[in-house]
Amino acid sequence: MAATKTDLVIVESPAKAKTIERYLGGGYKVVASMGHLRDLPKSTMGVDIEHGFEPDYQPVKGREDVIDKLRKASRKAGTVYLATDPDREGEAISWHLKELLDIPDDKARRVTFNEITKNVVQEGIAHPRDIDQDLVDAQQARRILDRIVGYKLSPLLWRKVRKGLSAGRVQSVATRMVLDREREIGAFQPEEYWHLTATLKTERGESFQAAFHGAGGKKTDLHSEAEVNKVSEAVKGRPFTVAAVTHGTKKRSPSPPFITSTLQQEASRRLGMTPRRTMSIAQQLYEGVEIEGEGSVGLITYMRTDSLRLSEDALAAAARFIRGHYGEEYYYGKPRRYKTGSNAQDAHEAIRPSIPSLTPEQVKKSLTGEQYRLYRLIWGRFTASQMSNAVYDNITADAVCEGYTFRAYHSKIAFPGYTAVYEDNRDEDEAEEGGKKPLPELTKGQSLALTGLDPEQHFTAPPSRYSEATLIRAMEEKGIGRPSTYAPTITTITAREYVVKEGKYLKPTPLGETVTELMEERFPDIVDVKFTARMEDTLDKVEEGKADWKGVLSDFYGGFEKDLSAAEEALQGVRIKVPDEVSAEICPNCGRNLVVKSGRFGRFLACPGYPDCSFTMPLVVEMPGRCPKCGSRIFKRTSKKGYTYYACEKGPACGFMSWDVPTKDVCPACGKTMFKLAGKGQRKSFCINEACENFLPEDKRGYRYRRSGSAAETGGDAAGQTAKKPAAKKTAAGKKTAARKTTARTGKGTA
DNA sequence: CAGTGAGCGAGCTTCCGCTTGACTT
Numbered sequence: 023m024a025a026t027k028t029d030l031v032i033v034e035s036p037a038k039a040k041t042i043e044r045y046l047g048g049g050y051k052v053v054a055s056m057g058h059l060r061d062l063p064k065s066t067m068g069v070d071i072e073h074g075f076e077p078d079y080q081p082v083k084g085r086e087d088v089i090d091k092l093r094k095a096s097r098k099a100g101t102v103y104l105a106t107d108p109d110r111e112g113e114a115i116s117w118h119l120k121e122l123l124d125i126p127d128d129k130a131r132r133v134t135f136n137e138i139t140k141n142v143v144q145e146g147i148a149h150p151r152d153i154d155q156d157l158v159d160a161q162q163a164r165r166i167l168d169r170i171v172g173y174k175l176s177p178l179l180w181r182k183v184r185k186g187l188s189a190g191r192v193q194s195v196a197t198r199m200v201l202d203r204e205r206e207i208g209a210f211q212p213e214e215y216w217h218l219t220a221t222l223k224t225e226r227g228e229s230f231q232a233a234f235h236g237a238g239g240k241k242t243d244l245h246s247e248a249e250v251n252k253v254s255e256a257v258k259g260r261p262f263t264v265a266a267v268t269h270g271t272k273k274r275s276p277s278p279p280f281i282t283s284t285l286q287q288e289a290s291r292r293l294g295m296t297p298r299r300t301m302s303i304a305q306q307l308y309e310g311v312e313i314e315g316e317g318s319v320g321l322i323t324y325m326r327t328d329s330l331r332l333s334e335d336a337l338a339a340a341a342r343f344i345r346g347h348y349g350e351e352y353y354y355g356k357p358r359r360y361k362t363g364s365n366a367q368d369a370h371e372a373i374r375p376s377i378p379s380l381t382p383e384q385v386k387k388s389l390t391g392e393q394y395r396l397y398r399l400i401w402g403r404f405t406a407s408q409m410s411n412a413v414y415d416n417i418t419a420d421a422v423c424e425g426y427t428f429r430a431y432h433s434k435i436a437f438p439g440y441t442a443v444y445e446d447n448r449d450e451d452e453a454e455e456g457g458k459k460p461l462p463e464l465t466k467g468q469s470l471a472l473t474g475l476d477p478e479q480h481f482t483a484p485p486s487r488y489s490e491a492t493l494i495r496a497m498e499e500k501g502i503g504r505p506s507t508y509a510p511t512i513t514t515i516t517a518r519e520y521v522v523k524e525g526k527y528l529k530p531t532p533l534g535e536t537v538t539e540l541m542e543e544r545f546p547d548i549v550d551v552k553f554t555a556r557m558e559d560t561l562d563k564v565e566e567g568k569a570d571w572k573g574v575l576s577d578f579y580g581g582f583e584k585d586l587s588a589a590e591e592a593l594q595g596v597r598i599k600v601p602d603e604v605s606a607e608i609c610p611n612c613g614r615n616l617v618v619k620s621g622r623f624g625r626f627l628a629c630p631g632y633p634d635c636s637f638t639m640p641l642v643v644e645m646p647g648r649c650p651k652c653g654s655r656i657f658k659r660t661s662k663k664g665y666t667y668y669a670c671e672k673g674p675a676c677g678f679m680s681w682d683v684p685t686k687d688v689c690p691a692c693g694k695t696m697f698k699l700a701g702k703g704q705r706k707s708f709c710i711n712e713a714c715e716n717f718l719p720e721d722k723r724g725y726r727y728r729r730s731g732s733a734a735e736t737g738g739d740a741a742g743q744t745a746k747k748p749a750a751k752k753t754a755a756g757k758k759t760a761a762r763k764t765t766a767r768t769g770k771g772t773a
Numbered sequence: 774c775a776g777t778g779a780g781c782g783a784g785c786t787t788c789c790g791c792t793t794g795a796c797t798t
Contacts, residue, residue, distance in 0.1 A: 034791065034792060035791095035792065035793085036792090036793075054792080054793095055791090055792080056791085056792040056793055057790080057791035057792030057793080058790075058791050058792080061790095061791095062788090064787090064788095065785095065787095106791090107791080110790095111790060111791055112791080114790095114791090115791065115792095161790090164789080164790085165788090165789070165790080167788095167789095168788050168789045168790085169787095169788055169789080170788085171788065171789095172787060172788025172789075173787060173788060174787095174788095175787085175788085176786075176787035176788075177786085177787070179787085180785095180786065180787080185785080185786060186785090186786050186787085187786085187787080188786085188787045188788070189787080189788085190787080190788045190789070191788080191789075192788085192789065192790095193788085193789090305793080309793095326791090326792090503789085503790090504789080504790060504791090506789095506790055506791060506792080507789065507790060507791095510789095510790090511789090619777075619778050620777090620778085626775095626776085626777060626778090628777080628778060632778060633778090636778085638776065638777070638778080639776090640775080640776080659774085667774095667798080669774080679774080681798065
């Protein structure tokens with residue numbers, strides 16, 4: 023018998039590796055692959071379509087060091103436990119690892135943990151299995167289909183539209199959704215409707231308000247001023263009678279804990295964070311934060327997940343915490359378990375605090391402001407998800423006059439339940455209907471006097487554009503993309519300039535429209551929102567061993583190839599023209615609307631009358647505040663290297679420039695515009711006027727990076743400068759602050 | 774700070790999904 027060797031466990035995430043090593047103790051070494059290490063090559067198709075879709079897998083460029091490390095470790099090890107995530111991608115990563123590292127069959131064992139708790143990890147290691155080839159094959163089919171679609175369509179776009187463009191199963195549909203929304207908005211016909219509010223008074227002199235509800239006992243809507251007048255004429259100066267008073271209670275249950283998409287949604291809505299920023303902060307919380315007296319603590323579970331599952335440990339800890347801190351009546355009485363969505367892979371738990379008893383206040387000192395706010399959101403949503411319902415007492419009173427019913431409604435909280443921790447204002451309807459003021463005591467048959475009648479005209483509003491977060495929610499609902507790709511997909515369609523961000527909202531560009539129209543005409547299947555859903559159904563069959571992955575690809579490719587050659591033929595010798603984006607800016611020479619052009623230095627505004635009129639100006643966004651040097655407007659600019667800065671509209675003639683963001687605040691001492699640090703989150707503004715008594719010196723502003731000091735010349739040695747690509751070019755987003763008219767929302771029925 | 778927009782066309786771009794990285798203006 024040989025001396026026992028240490029066993030090796032390979033997982034995907036380094037933070038997870040640390041935790042698992044602690045749970046397993048001696049005898050196990052746990053290392054991380056950090057994602058895929060073998061994949062199709064980047065520079066070629068890498069799929070032999072003619073010969074059974076044979077893939078040409080390669081070690082991933084730039085990951086040689088990890089591959090080396092894993093190979094050495096696996097040679098030395100006894101058993102190699104492939105413990106990548108328990109889903110399709112994880113199974114494939116394990117298979118690729120086994121092949122890439124040349125691990126013999128008898129040494130490689132597959133294990134899975136669907137939560138990272140001590141029991142589950144130990145149980146998992148105790149029950150290893152073989153790699154499930156059906157799961158792997160489903161992943162291969164998915165991977166190769168995506169490769170074929172992307173690497174066949176993109177070059178077509180290079181030739182027919184513009185170089186550098188791209189198309190793919192996910193990004194093309196995401197772009198189309200943004201465009202479809204724009205089409206809906208364009209086709210929207212606003213409808214008129216009216217609110218009619220009556221102020222009524224009891225004999226005791228108490229007054230309250232009731233809204234027009236209907237005629238002849240039926241709920242009806244008012245669509246025109248004439249209808250409003252008819253009602254007004256009828257009831258003016260006549261007595262009202264209380265026809266009914268209804269008391270009721272309403273229960274409200276908490277939202278489920280977060281998954282990636284809902285976290286991004288709420289962080290956007292409540293903290294103003296972009297999905298990308300949210301994921302970055304969540305990653306910090308996941309990897310661990312130094313907590314005084316505790317060392318490094320991972321504060322949350324994994325943040326890329328589609329599962330609502332909660333571990334038994336977490337459910338028990340939440341129960342203990344809620345009972346201990348809020349009292350028995352605030353606990354639901356038993357664990358609340360939520361049902362995970364149907365197109366989920368369910369590999370990880372929901373996003374929750376790793377230690378439910380660790381309150382946001384306890385860790386606040388150790389966190390940055392953003393980390394604290396995000397942790398508070400995650401902690402609150404999870405804790406609330408195990409708490410009792412909120413209960414509301416409602417009163418509805420109908421007052422009738424001449425056959426017309428007016429309804430008064432009041433709701434007040436009877437028991438806060440989970441709302442003591444997490445207010446989840448899911449719908450705005452309540453705020454609209456529920457009067458703030460309590461109603462006076464009313465009894466059936468009581469008569470009331472009309473003291474005021476207030477008609478209000480409204481129009482239904484078109485749906486609003488998607489924000490990053492709402493687009494992600496829509497994608498998730500349709501099963502398009504995965505938690506790890508939601509935010510990057512939006513980066514891609516923005517980088518391609520298919521969409522631009524205008525304020526918070528995504529708007530399609532003429533390029534996005536042109537490319538999408540081409541796709542809709544030539545490849546309707548690919549940009550069909552249901553394409554992915556159908557693909558997933560087919561992959562399920564592969565996973566169940568009921569379909570062969572190469573057959574699946576061959577079926578798909580038959581139709582796709584036909585579309586490809588038809589497109590090539592129809593577009594022979596055609597170059598599709600992309601219309602210029604028309605801005606709201608007017609040419610001072612000839613009065614035409616300036617258009618957006620792309621030049622050597624990026625996007626800029628130019629007169630469409632070129633070459634007769636050659637007026638140009640930079641593409642700018644006007645900021646609040648005034649130039650502290652000369653009082654002119656301040657524009658947001660983008661430097662050649664892609665950084666955002668702010669400068670006086672006069673440019674070099676004035677010379678004012680700043681990395682700090684101008685605000686609408688004015689210094690109380692000198693009256694000049696105040697600035698704040700760049701970056702998300704509420705930040706205090708400060709005065710940058712050196713002559714002012716409120717002046718905040720640079721070293722007190724808390725810049726994250728050293729300012730280029732006066733001494734450090736740029737000369738120095740260029741060595742040690744690692745070749746780093748300049749940050750992806752940012753496009754100067756939209757122009758002007760979106761001036762959406764604030765019309766009331768439809769507000770019909772509160773179902 | 775720059776002050777641009779077509780044309781030859783070298784050599785290049787591109788997918789989705791899994792992970793983390795990082796010292797600059």
